[in-house]
Amino acid sequence: MAEAASDLAARTAHPRNSTVANAPAARAPRAKRSAAPAITVSPTPKHLTAVRGPLLGWYDRNKRDLPWRRTRDPYAIWLSEVMLQQTQVSTVIPYWERFLARFPTALALASAPLDDVLAGWKGLGYYSRARNLHRAAQEVVARFGGRLPSTAEELLTLPGFGRYTAGAVASIAFGEEAPLVDGNVARVLSRLFEVEGLPGDKEREATLWALATALVKGERPGDFNQALMEHGATTCRPESPLCLLCPVRGACVAFRKGRVDELPPAKVRATPKKLTLALAVWPHAGTLLFARRADSGLFGGLWELPAAEVDADLPEAEAAARLASALGSEVKLEGTLGTVKRQLTHRDLTLRLLRVSGAQRPTRAPAFQELRWCTPAEAAALGMSTAMQRALDAALGSGVLNGD
Template identity: 85%
Template sequence: MSPRKRTATAALPPPVSPERHAALRGPLLSWYDRNKRDLPWRRTRDPYAIWLSEVMLQQTQVSTVIPYWERFLARFPTVKALASAPLDDVLSGWKGLGYYTRARNLHRAAQEVVERFGGKFPPTAEELITLPGFGRYTAGAVASIAFGEPAPIVDGNVARVLSRLFEVEGLPGDRDREATLWALATELAKGERPGDFNQALMEHGATTCRPESPLCLLCPVRDGCFAYRKGRVHELPPAKVRAAPRKLFLALAVWPHAGTLLFARRADKGLFGGLWELPAVEVDEETPEAEAVQRLSSTLGATLALEGTLDSVRRQLTHRDLTLRLLRVSGGPRPTKSAAFQELRWCTPQEAEALGMSTAMQRALDAVLGHGVLGGDAPAAPAPAKKKAAGRTTRKATGG
């Protein structure tokens, strides 16, 4: 059993009077009934389907999530089906969404729901938050939407709405600010239809009380918004300063043999944790190819020879500017295990389709196959050391 997660007791903000409570909840619920988007997870009260949507929507746009949600549910229609599925199948079904820790936590939480709760989700946020991957927001969303518990939620959209309605100061992430927002959300969740009200707050922030160009003239609670009254809508909340993405360079071993390539499964923690890849090591931008191959040899416990540089693949992740250098190698004997990876496997391209692989690594594999490395195993032309590859495939992504 996972240890129970605890949250600090927040100091209450100025109390929400009954009159203000009613003046905010009623209009927002009526506005939601008229204006809510027709999203597939809003047509069900199945806690499994609702939970899946909430996890997928973290860091991912609604338009992207809808087809993934539908395909994932078709593949794993119940929490028991998800719990019994191999992790590789789950990661494969998640391919392209990024932030793969979400998928691993989904799998672990499904198994705990089956083991601890007989395959039925507990109906309270207090119990849900003990499951892997369930933070305070996810627990509140599932408890309120699926079970009607008056549990609060605060995500980016809700935080923006409450910051403006109540003129809450402070930068995103500030402890006092977060405590105030959660306390306000707790008060406002009390009343009829708590799940719909929480969704109304989120919908209002996503479509009307937007970060830029907010539609204040269409706001149903404009008259009760402190920031609007004082002309501070564009000041609240203040923008969070984001650090520039860190440049990260990985050298990948492209090792063909008899129609297969060598794949490795990473450790569960860290970037692309638990996913499959062409075996990779971190290098510097100016690391010579020969030195990169030496590092790959040491990592795999095999003697490798550089046959040539195939390509470079770039991916823009949220916190990293990633460059994958594809180095065609040969060697022997062929390894079947390595202390640096959970597992090694020689796979055909068709077999690799079933592996849980990040979008970045899938693009790398696509580039490798585009060079025809499995067509007779003919080596590529050797590239001089330190020379950057001329060909470059560039993609943008949120989570790899």
């Protein structure tokens, strides 16, 4: 621990490498402080010890009973870490259990069609996670005989593995002294060691990773990393942190200086962009037309009622013409079936449902990877976003297939 503390001090002692030293006043919240204090984040071994031991003891007494904490299977632990990215624990638990039952090993996942994987992911969002999970499983089979490599360095060579995921799997599943920093950990470390800077600031991120590297050195690195995350999720919360219940309150610089509410400063979120899509609801003989998007971009690789981006106030006839261009086929507008609105993380999404028909049924299209005519039962097995599922439900609820 002393060696790690020395390394950290060397990294942060010089003003250019410190997150806080000589920081401009603009970095501090204007409403509370006029200038950031000129300090250097270089904790002593005593300070690091005062955090590590008590936090591990607190974790042993207070950790939540989560299903992925009852297994030592690296594949199952990896799956939980991928699902937990930007998704609440309560949402992940049933998905993790179902997905693991359906794809119990890396080999089973690698062997499954991507459509099946995306269908099993339906409702979790951020579908690039599922595509990367599938690709990584195939590489695990091809390069590592179906077993996840045991070091963060090797894990980083797999699709979808960044520093956080590699550190989490390596430490929790294999006991490597590998650090990790996620949103919860960043908040805890920012307060414990008074780390300045806005989320995303390069110097701040380097300091946080250096702190995490110093702290993870020692016994039970996986449990310690989970203790950091658990503490941030349940006690050192963004709003109304439970400082009186904090096991490391005495080691918290922000608590001692009355700065808990200031650190870390809130990240300014961009206003969600408005996006309107026209959807082709094309019935034929008990089926509807579905299209699979390109792998990149919004809803990449997923199935949908064929969609084209339109202006919010574009007349229906012109919207139908956009759909005809995307499908590469003549489209006749038969009527409208209403709209579906969804709030995504970065977009306010409006889906305009247009009932259409045509003299010929398209089987391929320039704007999509693949087209299929599916019954509602067949469509249930497709990998489809929640937003598109809501649109499909609305279309079926309108009776669009009743007599076609």
